Amino acid sequence: MSLTQAHTPSAPAMNAGKAGFDWWLAAVAVLLAGLGVIMVLSASGIMAERMVHDKYFFFKKQAMFFAAGVALMFVMAWMPRKILYGPVYLYLMLVIGLLVMTLIPPFSVKAGGARRWMHAGPMVLQPLELAKVVLVFYLAYFYSSKQALVKSFSVGFIPPVVVTGLLGMIMLIQPDFGGAVFMGMLFFLMSLVGGTRIIYLLVSGMFGAGAAALLVINSPYRFKRWFAFLDPFQDPQGTGYQLVQSFYAFGSGQITGVGFGSGKQKLFYLPEAHTDFIMAVTGEELGFIGVSLILALIGVLMWRSFRVALAQDDLRDRFTAYGMALVLGIGFLLNLAVVMGCVPPKGVAMPFLSYGGSNLISGFLCVGILLNLSRRKAA
Known part of the structure; x- marks a missing residue:
């Protein structure tokens, strides 16, 4: 059964729903x-x-x-479901604001040459983790409410690409290449089940791969690190050190x-x-x-x-x-x-x-x- 197909729950399933939440899931976590x-x-x-x-x-x-x-x-x-979902676009603006704050020195925390963290009182927060959850809320809202138009390019494809691309661009500025890749994978897999045309996803995937390749080629550090995993023992004290250990x-x-x-x-x-x-x-x-x-x-x-x-x-x-x-x-x-x-x-x-x-x-x-x-x- 696909994620976009409705189904009629069986009596056991309905009884299970009344029994409460999934204790197995909670216990394993x-x-x-x-x-x-x-x-x-x-x-x-x-x-x-x-x-x-x-x-x-x-x-x-x-x-x-x-x-x-x-x-x-x-x-x-x-939490009541209405409060849980809340104002999705407000969540998006909040997350974008937090990500931007990681680029501003008074608020940000720099480590390893990157600004991916920010001060939150006595704690240090990485907004990327919250951005993943908020992107899911947005894409779930978008694809569930736009099913009649999801196959169209202008209405069903461009908006989620713009939102995901904006989040990814801020992460690349930090820079956080891995975080941008994560958001791209999340967008692709949710769009795949959301009903987006495969051709749109394939073309956008090719553009994304091309952009990633340019970022790697134009950055000597990324280039060395990208290919170090192929043979880390070739430079065990340099780019391959972490993987060798x-x-x-x-x-x-x-x-x-x-x-x-x-x-x-x-x-x-x-x-x-x-x-x-x-x-x-x-x-x-x-x-x-x-x-x-x-x-x-x-x-x-x-x-x-x-x-x-x-x-x-x-x-x-x-x-x-x-x-x-x-x-x-x-x-x-x-x-x-x-x-x-x-x-x-x-x-x-x-x-x-x-x-x-x-x-x-x-x-x-x-x-x-x-x-x-x-x-x-x-x-």
Whole structure:
């Protein structure tokens, strides 16, 4: 059954909807995030000790993010549907404003040569994570309300391209090439099920690929990094360093791992050990068995997420659930592809596992919205 087809729910399905939200989905999300907090403790202790003389610094912050994320998940799960969807265009303007603020020095936080973060009181916020959710809300609203015109070029295709392109352009200015790619993938996959003509998507995909190629070719740093993943051992101390250290971590873990807390790659060999490359530390310390367990949990999470989408009768609900599942699924896919050398390195956090409040709370936000929709009855 496609996402645009309505269906009549069976008696068991209707009874399931009255029973409440999907507890399996909630439990798996909490379990994954709990494992993430534990792995952050192991992966960040040495760095935290050197930076702030407190080896539990990142662990304590991640634990607070975890508590806030779980609370937000349950708030979103029981929020009335009308409030949940709210004014979509206001959400868009808010997100665009936050992204622009990352470019303004007084508000922004610069790290690694990029301005992708901003001060939010005592915290540091990455607006990209919120932009993913808001883009889903917008595209779900657009494609559910424009089904009669979705095949047209001017009405059914141009508006979402302009909105997604604007978000992507701001990210490229930061610069955040990986974030722009993420938004492009989200747009393509939601447009595909939303009813957009395939020819429009193919042509726009070709233009996008061409623009990405020009950005890579005209940037020596991006060019080297883009091709480093093809043979990282050709320059193991330069552009291939991070990926080589990731391979060493996975290779050292073998079947059962070297033991929790006993990994060596986190000892300043592997950059970003507690953030983007936390799965490499997990592979080293918990081995094939530990990584397989996490992949199994991710599989259950995605199964329950898409199950919620297919169970919806209302088209907007169905597109929204599908989009939230995509935000999580694309994040899992891109992060695993990077740490295993299947795609060029880019800054994509592992949902629920990587250190970072914006990423963790965004993951719980997506799950909370899915739980709300799993209740089936609009409130």
